[in-house]
Each structure stands twice: as C-alpha cells, then as structure tokens.
Amino acid sequence: MLIAMKITEFLEELGSNSPAPGGGSISALAGALGGALTAMVCRLTVGSGKYAEVETEVTALLAEADALSGVLTRYVDADTEAFNKVMAAYKLPKATEAEKLDRSAAIQQAMMYATNLPLEVAACCLKVLTMAVRILAIGNSNAASDAAVAGLMAHAGLHGALYNVKINLGSIKAPGFQQEIQTKMDLIIKEDERLHSELIAVAGKVIG
Amino acid sequence: MLIAMKITEFLEELGSNSPAPGGGSISALAGALGGALTAMVCRLTVGSGKYAEVETEVTALLAEADALSGVLTRYVDADTEAFNKVMAAYKLPKATEAEKLDRSAAIQQAMMYATNLPLEVAACCLKVLTMAVRILAIGNSNAASDAAVAGLMAHAGLHGALYNVKINLGSIKAPGFQQEIQTKMDLIIKEDERLHSELIAVAGKVIG
Numbered sequence: 001m002l003i004a005m006k007i008t009e010f011l012e013e014l015g016s017n018s019p020a021p022g023g024g025s026i027s028a029l030a031g032a033l034g035g036a037l038t039a040m041v042c043r044l045t046v047g048s049g050k051y052a053e054v055e056t057e058v059t060a061l062l063a064e065a066d067a068l069s070g071v072l073t074r075y076v077d078a079d080t081e082a083f084n085k086v087m088a089a090y091k092l093p094k095a096t097e098a099e100k101l102d103r104s105a106a107i108q109q110a111m112m113y114a115t116n117l118p119l120e121v122a123a124c125c126l127k128v129l130t131m132a133v134r135i136l137a138i139g140n141s142n143a144a145s146d147a148a149v150a151g152l153m154a155h156a157g158l159h160g161a162l163y164n165v166k167i168n169l170g171s172i173k174a175p176g177f178q179q180e181i182q183t184k185m186d187l188i189i190k191e192d193e194r195l196h197s198e199l200i201a202v203a204g205k206v207i208g
Numbered sequence: 209m210l211i212a213m214k215i216t217e218f219l220e221e222l223g224s225n226s227p228a229p230g231g232g233s234i235s236a237l238a239g240a241l242g243g244a245l246t247a248m249v250c251r252l253t254v255g256s257g258k259y260a261e262v263e264t265e266v267t268a269l270l271a272e273a274d275a276l277s278g279v280l281t282r283y284v285d286a287d288t289e290a291f292n293k294v295m296a297a298y299k300l301p302k303a304t305e306a307e308k309l310d311r312s313a314a315i316q317q318a319m320m321y322a323t324n325l326p327l328e329v330a331a332c333c334l335k336v337l338t339m340a341v342r343i344l345a346i347g348n349s350n351a352a353s354d355a356a357v358a359g360l361m362a363h364a365g366l367h368g369a370l371y372n373v374k375i376n377l378g379s380i381k382a383p384g385f386q387q388e389i390q391t392k393m394d395l396i397i398k399e400d401e402r403l404h405s406e407l408i409a410v411a412g413k414v415i416g
Binding site: 148 | 210211212213214215216218219220222223224225226227230231232234235237238240241243244245247248251252273274277281284350351352353354355356357358360361363364367368371372374375377378411415416
C-alpha cells in the first residue's frame with residue numbers, strides 16, 4: 001500500500017519512471033493533508049476558553065475533518081488501483097472479434113470507474129475546503145495560516161482530481177455518462193470558486 | 209524526522225493537537241510532491257522516440273526537478289524545527305531586565321529564521337511551477353494531467369509558504385527586514401500569477 005510507505009520512499013516511487021502513482025493519487029493526498037490540517041486547527045480551538053462560543057460547531061467540524069481525511073487517504077491507493085485496472089484492460093487479448101468486444105467493454109468499465117473515483121475525490125476536497133474556510137473564520141487565530149494552507153491543499157486537490165476526471169472522460173463512449181459527469185464537475189467548480197475567493201479574503205483579513 | 213514517517217503516521221501527527229508540524233511543513237511537502245511528479249513526467253518523456261527533439265531540455269529539467277524535490281523534502285522538517293525554535297525562544301526566562309533583553313533578541317532571531325525559511329520554500333515552489341508548465345507543454349502528453357497536478361501542487365505550496373512568511377513577518381521589529389521580505393514576496397507572487405495562468409491555459413488545451 002502506498003500510504004504505508006515512508007514519505008521519502010513514496011516521493012521516490014512517485015518520481016520514478018512508472019506512471020503510477022501519479023496525479024490522481026497526489027490529488028487525494030493533497031485533500032487528506034488539508035483534512036488533517038483542518039482537524040489540527042479544530043483541536044487547537046476546542047477546549048480553549050477563548051473559543052467556548054463555537055465549541056459545539058468546532059467539535060462537529062473536527063469529527064467531519066477526521067473522517068474526510070481518512071476517506072481521502074484511502075483514495076490515494078484507490079486511484080492508483082483504478083489506473084492499474086485501466087492498464088490491465090488495455091492488455092487483454094484482441095485476436096478474435098469476441099476478444100475485441102470483451103476488451104473494449106472492460107476498458108470502458110475500467111475507465112468509468114477511473115473517472116468516477118477522482119470525481120469523488122474532488123467532492124471530498126470541496127467538503128474539506130468548506131471546513132477550512134469555516135475554521136479559518138471562527139477557529140484559533142494562532143493557527144490561521146494552518147487553516148489557510150488546509151484550504152489551499154483542498155483547492156489544489158480538487159482541481160487536480162478534476163484534471164484526472166477530464167483526461168479519462170475523453171475515452172468514454174457514452175454521451176449520457178459524459179453529460180452527467182460534466183454537470184457534476186460544473187457544480188463542484190462553481191462552489192470551489194466561491195469558497196476559494198472566501199478563503200483568500202478571510203486569510204487576507206486574519207493573516208494580512 | 210517527519211519525512212521518515214509512514215504517510216498514515218504523518219497524517220495522524222499532523223491532525224493531532226500539537227501545532228507542529230503545521231502549514232509550513234505541508235507547503236514544503238506540496239512543493240516536493242510537485243517536484244517528484246514533474247520528475248516522473250520528465251522520465252516518461254526522455255528515451256521516447258516521439259519526444260527525441262526535446263530530449264536535451266527534458267534531461268536538464270529532470271535533474272533540476274529531482275534536486276528541487278530533494279531540497280523541498282528537507283524543508284518539511286526544517287520548517288517544523290524553525291517553528292520549535294521560536295517556541296523555545298518564547299520559553300526563555302524573563303525575570304531580570306538582562307533576561308528580558310536576551311529573550312527578546314532570541315525571539316527576533318528565531319522569527320527571522322522562521323520567516324526566511326518559508327520564503328525559500330516559496331522560491332523553490334516557483335521553480336517547480338516553472339518546470340511543470342514547461343513539461344506540460346513539451347512532455348509526454350499521456351502524462352499531461354500529472355504535469356498539471358505537479359503545477360497545482362507547486363502553486364498551492366508557494367501560497368501556503370507565503371502565508372507562513374506573512375504570519376511571522378508581523379512579529380519582526382525591523383522595518384528594513386520587513387520591506388526586503390515584502391519586495392521578494394511581491395516578485396514571487398507576480399511570477400506565480402503569470403505561470404499559474406499559463407498552466408491553466410496549456411492544461412485546458414492539452415487535457416480539455
């Protein structure tokens with residue numbers, strides 16, 4: 001498992017001439033890092049008398065940040081597995097007409113999975129970004145730069161994941177599927193744009 | 209060392225109620241991930257007959273991406289150490305006037321170090337972004353989304369590092385130093401803006 005690797009080993013594997021792990025796994029990792037940083041800021045806020053007023057809300061945010069960071073961490077390996085499934089499908093035999101049909105269907109199925117997965121990563125990153133913006137606004141001001149970085153990581157993970165959606169979507173021969181995914185992407189992009197602007201604005205006020 | 213931790217352990221440590229590691233280390237890690245991804249795309253480009261024309265340039269890019277990823281990886285720990293030095297300075301005794309002066313000087317020195325370090329991280333991230341944009345434009349188009357994600361990670365690491373510069377800069381009582389740092393930040397931000405726009409434009413053409 002990639003996430004059981006030491007950071008130095010993972011970076012070496014990432015930089016190697018093997019195409020996996022690649023940008024999809026890194027996008028999920030960026031989201032997981034953002035989620036963990038959000039959780040840290042929540043932990044530095046709850047239990048402090050100064051922030052007693054927001055204790056209930058921050059406790060709920062903390063539970064969600066921990067959970068999302070966990071989900072996104074699992075997607076690091078899941079994305080690389082999805083990529084490997086696509087590669088395996090391309091290597092299926094194609095000597096006979098029947099084999100060609102089977103191979104083509106296997107590729108389409110693997111591609112759909114490898115498209116849905118980063119879309120889910122993007123959706124999770126959007127949730128992390130939402131939480132980072134909120135904790136930046138109401139959480140421990142000593143950790144404001146941490147909350148801002150959490151948001152930046154989620155934002156980068158989101159767009160990175162969407163590049164992976166787009167690059168795979170082009171190989172899928174089902175117009176209905178394409179339209180459905182595009183609609184979901186558009187919603188995520190619109191919401192990300194709003195939240196990212198808010199992150200920058202709040203960070204500008206709190207950090208300078 | 210943080211970078212000798214398993215990814216899962218690091219994420220747990222990050223999310224804990226200890227303020228370090230925090231956003232500074234994560235910004236360096238984002239840059240290191242971007243550098244490693246850039247190196248991967250370079251490796252998937254060199255040696256391929258299809259890209260023989262750019263072989264010399266990509267070989268040079270590869271060496272630089274490997275080196276920068278290494279530097280940024282070391283900054284993951286260095287940033288947390290810099291933060292810990294600031295905390296240690298704040299804990300120095302302040303019973304006598306002499307102790308107060310010594311403590312104040314130690315805080316200023318530690319703060320200057322903790323300001324210069326993320327500025328260096330941002331400068332390295334800018335170089336990674338430059339290389340990511342270039343390899344996206346000339347490298348293996350099968351790895352286009354990887355190059356795009358590399359650029360997004362570098363861009364996020366850069367701005368994350370600059371939030372850390374800003375939050376520490378506020379505590380430094382030397383107007384000359386503040387002005388010098390601000391000038392360097394302005395240059396980095398301007399160049400990042402140009403490169404990020406180029407990344408999005410090229411990615412839009414290549415990926416869709």
